[in-house]
Amino acid sequence: MNGHWAPESEPQALPIVANDDVVRVRRLTRELAQRCKLSLVDQTKFVTAASELARNTLVYGGGGTVKVGPVRGTGRIGAWAVFEDSGPGIPDVDLALTDGWTSGGGLGLGLSGARRLVDEFVLDTRVGQGTTVTLVKWAR
Numbered sequence: 001m002n003g004h005w006a007p008e009s010e011p012q013a014l015p016i017v018a019n020d021d022v023v024r025v026r027r028l029t030r031e032l033a034q035r036c037k038l039s040l041v042d043q044t045k046f047v048t049a050a051s052e053l054a055r056n057t058l059v060y061g062g063g064g065t066v067k068v069g070p071v072r073g074t075g076r077i078g079a080w081a082v083f084e085d086s087g088p089g090i091p092d093v094d095l096a097l098t099d100g101w102t103s104g105g106g107l108g109l110g111l112s113g114a115r116r117l118v119d120e121f122v123l124d125t126r127v128g129q130g131t132t133v134t135l136v137k138w139a140r
Contacts, residue, residue, distance in 0.1 A: 004073045011069035011080070016057045025054040025066055029081060036070050036079045037139045046079050046137040049114040053083045053133050056111070061085025061131055071136060078119070078138035089127040097123070 012032075014024055029050040033043035050066070057064040064085030071080040090096045099112045111133075115121040120136035 009069055011067035011082070013065055013067045015063070015065055016054050016083075016085075017063040019058070022051060022054045022058060026051050028066075028068055029079065032068050032070065032081075033079045033137065036077050038079060038137060039140060042137055042140065045117040046081075046135070048109070049117040049135055049137075050081050050083075052109045052111075052114045053081070053135070057083050057085045057087075057131075061087030064130070076138050078136050081135045083133045083135075084130065085132075086130040089129055089131055090123075090125040091127050093123065093125060 012028065014028060015021060016025065026047055029047045030043060033046045038046060050068075054066060057066070062085060064083060064087070066081055066083050068079070068081045071078050096110070097112050097115065098110075109117075111123065114133075114135070115123075118135045118137045120134070122134040123131070124133075125131040
């Protein structure tokens with residue numbers, strides 16, 4: 001995946017095409033965070049960030065998928081999630097990552113809030129092609 005961590009096993013994929021899928025993403029990411037031995041606080045942070053991104057994938061990306069699984073890197077384990085959509089992309093990434101900025105409809109965290117809740121956050125977006133966001137939360 002990147003230079004210092006890799007998926008521990010084949011990720012579990014879930015479509016995000018309806019509101020019920022956002023609930024399923026929350027459940028799936030909570031189960032993963034528990035399996036990866038994240039503290040209760042870190043579980044909550046990971047699940048909250050994932051929930052915000054699932055909502056964004058549905059509302060702004062027109063739907064997409066999430067892949068989740070454990071990751072291992074530098075002697076530690078963590079929870080990993082990748083959200084992908086083929087939506088319009090994000091025309092102004094700097095604005096979208098500004099603290100407090102939200103276009104509405106989500107938890108009000110916006111991308112910047114989700115980024116603050118996890119240890120690693122990678123945003124790849126192309127206008128007219130879609131967005132991919134990768135999250136990692138490490139067990140402490």
